[in-house]
Amino acid sequence: MYWLSGDKVSLLVDRLAEDYAVYGPRRDEVSGEVIFDRLNLLSRLDLQAAIPYNPPKYVLFPQYEEIIKYLYERQSRKVTIEKIDKLQPKALIGLRACDLTGILCLDRFFLGQEFVDEVYLEHRQKLFLISNTCVRPFPQCFCVCTDSGPAAREGFDLDLTFTGQGYLVLVGSRKGQRLVEEIGLQEAGPEAMARRKKIIDESVSSFDNFALENKAWISRATNRLTTGFIKPEVWEYIGNQCFECGACSFVCPTCSCFNVEDVNRMGGATDRVRTWDSCSFEGYTKMAGDHNPRKPVEDRRNKRFFCKLSYSQSKKYLRPGCVGCGRCARVCPGDIGLPNVVTYIRREITGE
Amino acid sequence: MSYYRGICNFCGTGCGHLLQVENNRVRGVYPLPGHPLSRGRLCVRGWHIHELLQTEERITRPMIKEGDSFRPVSYEEAIEFTASRLKNFRGREVACLGSPRASNEENYLFGKFARAVMKSNNLSLTSDAGLEESARILLEGCGFPAMTGSLSELRQAEFIMVVGGDLTKQNPIIASEIHFARRSGAFLATISPRKTQMARLSQKHLRPNPGTIWLLLEALARALQTEGLVKADYLDDKIENARQYLEYLDSLHLKQVSELTGVEEQEIILLARKFYESESAYVFYPVGIQSLDRRSMSALLNLFLLAGKPGRPAGGLCPVTGISNLLGSLDMGVSPAFLPGYFPADKEISWKRLEELWQVSLDRTPGQSAGSCLLENQSLRALLVVDHDEEIIRHINRIKELDFVVYFGAYQNAFAGLASVVFPRLSYVEEDGTYTNSERRVQLSQKKVEPPAGIRPLWETLSRLAGALGQPWPYKSAEDIMAEISRVVPQYSGLSYEKLRASPGIKWPVDDLHLSGTEYLLAEEAGCRFRFVFDRSPDRFQNISSVNEGRFPFKLVVGRSNYFWHQNSVMKRTFIPKREYNALLLLYPKGFVEISEEDARALGLREKQPVRIISEAAEIKLAARISPDILPGMLYIPYFIEEMISGFLHHQASDLEKNEEFFLPVRLEKVE
Known part of the structure; x- marks a missing residue:
């Protein structure tokens, strides 16, 4: 464990900016809200800011990304396929634990199974990740229910915990170790580990006071979703309120579904483009021959929550598919973010 | 790759978004947290605007048609050619079709070009008919042409009624606000023949037979009367023609209405009571591509007046526009009926005022919409169109007969192929411009990316054309045009780019009395007394x-x-x-x-x-x-x-x- 005093943060960031494009939380000038963004001005980084409105998912799984380019030569009747330009190394600073967990879920999806996604892999290999412990939860948070916070346990290169004066720095990788040595951080002393644990424990126990938007009942809902004992009327009630915008998937740190389109460019070449997709759309599950196994909106909603919370799906991620960040609740026009859905399931169980 | 604040350009809600720009291309979109209306939400359209903004199917150069194909030309040549042709047409021979997706600045200037340069009052938008009708009725009934309430107060609403359409599809984020209001205790009623999602989210859904919405609305007013909830003395004091309207209602029998509309009498009475008893009420109706008809809109206004709802906070009569800047385009006078600022085109004083401001003589011949011109006006010879959806295509045969067609557009589409000259236009992220949403919120959308090389802003193209036709215009930027708008359009008199840059939009009227805009119509400020708007036709059931x-x-x-x-x-x-x-x-x-x-x-x-x-x-x-x-x-x-x-x-x-x-x-x- 190392010690980074508050005034040395810029040293760390400047060093990273030499090798990486730096991303982190910044505040919007007009609304004051927090956005996870490329920091064109490094001084805009705000490690004390609340959980950003957007997850960092887009950095390694962009909303719109050309993955290959191909050209058919009519004369020679040959197709040439090109990989898209080399990707830039990126450093993500100030990741909240839930968002780091989200990246680990994406890893499981894109890298952890039979096929490895090369485009994702390249993004991922060039990342430098610095997490930031939530010393106090935010109103929409419920990471303690989904085992993904308030502090990171794995997956970071460096991990920061704010003590009031500066940061305790935990090293998580060789890359991280090198950086710490390069900028000459001092050891934090023998009691640092205990100090970090105390800060985290205090944060966990303050959820009752601060995380007031969500009183979810995740474990029972998980059980219920897995066994499938939820009445169809509950899903219909939820489905009626779905505006089919896709926002819940787009803002979810773990949602990994994508669509692939071939776009003909001026000049004859074609780009194969990958874009975010969502299970809330009717076209998403439509098959050839007009068959759609999830045509009604409530069936589509049902599948999403199954994906986020059921045991069987959790086996895929080796953890729940929900990381407790509360974003889906904030962006949902129908007010059926995951915490509300869990509430409706609870009501069904308890008969409230 | 960075996010920049902006305003969604699809529907008339005007949600805030963040556009992600990388290497001068818009690569992503995210809802803008903290926007006072959309509060960090977008609909399916808004979530995919970046896909549209990346298209390469742009018009990138001016083109002149030769035979069946287009020849790319320089701006100089295109302007000289266009001016030399436009010189030959005047007044009724010309029709101009503005775009409800274009900014206030572009629409204002396009309107000025039509009236001041072409001397034509055939000036309209495609989907404006409903909004224009609504503005006329609201002006007549309460002296205010647009939404009398404000959407940012929706969550304090006690009673909300949505009439016609399906807001969850047309303006999803406004529908979402209504849904949230219901969840926090408002009573929500929907009147529509179809069982829409809005209807499913409502506590009460009345399903009148198609074509009888207006009758059901009149019946709600009649029910207030039969239930003894109308105080004639009070009304006399507030509303000019109260007696006449009450007489008009007298002849309506709820039983008969119930048979014709298919809605139970008791249901009508219950809803009327609920409406009356609420402290304040919101009433929503769609205007634009599809809109309520005149009778339904006036019946709704009358009901609102009769129940004594105007001028109260957290309520209002709310026409909802389907396209981003539909309201703003009408504010700018892109309409046969209104000059900029809702000065009626049939009043000489409106023309005198505008002539003084523009320092140019104007033609008073009453105009028609471009659509009506194409259908009815045999003397029509030239057509000028700004960025259009393909809807106008249905007049394709008539358009082919015209002598000269000018198209100003950002994207290639079927309409461009019909033009004699095509001018490129910037997309809304390539230029500053203001857009006015349904609730009169004027928002500044700032330039985020450089346009493809060589494309000039529409205001510049129009200015050069005006210059070539003998009227030099002085504009150097979109901001200059807003400065002029603030002198010509009284509702915008307190607006400037400087003020808008630091704000999430300001609701007009913005003037000396309302420096930071206007949330809702204050009854005492309306200056005029209210009026019921109705036609006393001998047999109201004729068409049914x-x-x-x-x-x-x-x-x-x-x-x-x-x-x-x-x-x-x-x-x-x-x-x-x-x-x-x-x-x-x-x-x-x-x-x-x-x-x-x-x-x-x-x-x-x-x-x-x-x-x-x-x-x-x-x-x-x-x-x-x-x-x-x-x-x-x-x-x-x-x-x-x-x-x-x-x-x-x-x-x-x-x-x-x-x-x-x-x-x-x-x-x-x-x-x-």
């Missing part, structure tokens, strides 16, 4: 009774779908919204007609079975789609099916555009 004939027993209603408005050339350039549209078209390649479960059973129809729809004038073959959302006796066709618009509905298309109450008497036959 003629419908129930044996030959055409079904009422065919046409509606908008979530992903597609008309054959939206905008949506076709996205992936996901296009896929969702294609998903429907793959199922029903030739389009579909929705029919109730009851009627399908009675006729022995199966899902997807081909049927023939026959009206007085035309027929069309479609697949049947059996839907629980449809009333028996009603058929529903979504508006995006091309063949419907160009062929089958062609003759009725202008009625359809004006009026959401529009229905077509048809019969349905199975195709054997």
Whole structure:
């Protein structure tokens, strides 16, 4: 464990900016809200800011990304396929634990199974990740229910915990170790580990006071979703309120579904483009021959929550598919973010 | 790759978004947290605007048509050529079609070009008819032409009534605010023949037969009267023609209304009571592509006045615009009826004022909409069009006969092919501009990316054209134009880019009395007394009774779908919204007609079975789609099916555009 005093943060960031494009939380000038963004001005980084409105998912799984380019030569009747330009190394600073967990879920999806996604892999290999412990939860948070916070346990290169004066720095990788040595951080002393644990424990126990938007009942809902004992009327009630915008998937740190389109460019070449997709759309599950196994909106909603919370799906991620960040609740026009859905399931169980 | 604040350009909600820009391209979009209206939400369209903004199907150079193809030319040549041709046309020979997707600055200048340079008052937008009608009625009834309430107060609402359309599809984020209001305790009622999602989210859904919404609304007013909730003395004091209106209502019998509308008398009374008892009330109705008809809109105004609702906070009469800057375009006077700032075109004083401000003489000949010109005006010879969806294409034959057509557009589309000259236009992220949403919120959208090389802003193209036609204009930027707008349009008099840059939008009127804008219409400020707006026709049931004939027993209603408005050339350039549209078209390649479960059973129809729809004038073959959302006796066709618009509905298309109450008497036959 190392010690980074508050005034040395810029040293760390400047060093990273030499090798990486730096991303982190910044505040919007007009609304004051927090956005996870490329920091064109490094001084805009705000490690004390609340959980950003957007997850960092887009950095390694962009909303719109050309993955290959191909050209058919009519004369020679040959197709040439090109990989898209080399990707830039990126450093993500100030990741909240839930968002780091989200990246680990994406890893499981894109890298952890039979096929490895090369485009994702390249993004991922060039990342430098610095997490930031939530010393106090935010109103929409419920990471303690989904085992993904308030502090990171794995997956970071460096991990920061704010003590009031500066940061305790935990090293998580060789890359991280090198950086710490390069900028000459001092050891934090023998009691640092205990100090970090105390800060985290205090944060966990303050959820009752601060995380007031969500009183979810995740474990029972998980059980219920897995066994499938939820009445169809509950899903219909939820489905009626779905505006089919896709926002819940787009803002979810773990949602990994994508669509692939071939776009003909001026000049004859074609780009194969990958874009975010969502299970809330009717076209998403439509098959050839007009068959759609999830045509009604409530069936589509049902599948999403199954994906986020059921045991069987959790086996895929080796953890729940929900990381407790509360974003889906904030962006949902129908007010059926995951915490509300869990509430409706609870009501069904308890008969409230 | 960084996020920049902006405003969504699809519907008239005007949600805040963040656009992600990388290497001068918009690569992503995210809802803007903290926007006072959208509060960090977007709909399916808004979530995919970056796909549209990446299209390469742009118009990048001025072009002149030679034979069947276009020759790319320099701006100088295009302007000289266009000016030399436009010189030959004046007044009634010219029609100008502005774009409700273009900014206030562009529309203002386009209107000025039409009136001051071309001396033509044939100036309109395609989908404006409903909004213009609504503005006229609201002006007459309460002296204020637009939404009298404010959407940012919606969550404090006590009573909300949504009449016609389906807001969850047309303006999803406004519908979302209504949904949140209901969840925090408001009473929500929907009046629509279809069982829309809005209806499913409501506590009360009244389903009048197609074509009888206006009657149901008059019946609600009548119920206030029969229930003894109307105080004639009080009304006399506030409303000029109260006695006459009450007399007009006297002759309405709820029992008869109940038979004609298919809504139970008791239901009418209960809703009227609920409306009356709430401290304040919001009433929403769609204007734009599809809109309530004049009778329904005035009945709604009258009901609102009769129940004593105007001038209270957390309430209002709310026309909802379907396209981003529809309201702003009307504010700028892109209309045959209004000069900029809602000065009526039939009053000499309006013209005198404008002549003084513009320092140019203007022609007073009453104008028509571009659509009516194409249908009726035989002297029409030249047409000027700004960025258009392909809807106008249905006048294709008439357009081909014209001597000269100018198109100013950002994207390639079928209409551009009809033009004699094409000028490129910037997309809304390539130039500063203000856009005015349904609730009168004027928002500044700032430039985020550099345009493709060589494309000049529309204001510059128009200025150069005006110069070539002998009227040099002084504008150096969009900001300059806003400075002029603030002198010409009184509602905008307190607005400037400086003020707008640091704000999430300001609701007009913004003037000396309302420095930071206006939330809702204050009754005492309206200055005039209120008026009921109604026509005392001898037989109000005339049109209803003629419908129930044996030959055409079904009422065919046409509606908008979530992903597609008309054959939206905008949506076709996205992936996901296009896929969702294609998903429907793959199922029903030739389009579909929705029919109730009851009627399908009675006729022995199966899902997807081909049927023939026959009206007085035309027929069309479609697949049947059996839907629980449809009333028996009603058929529903979504508006995006091309063949419907160009062929089958062609003759009725202008009625359809004006009026959401529009229905077509048809019969349905199975195709054997």
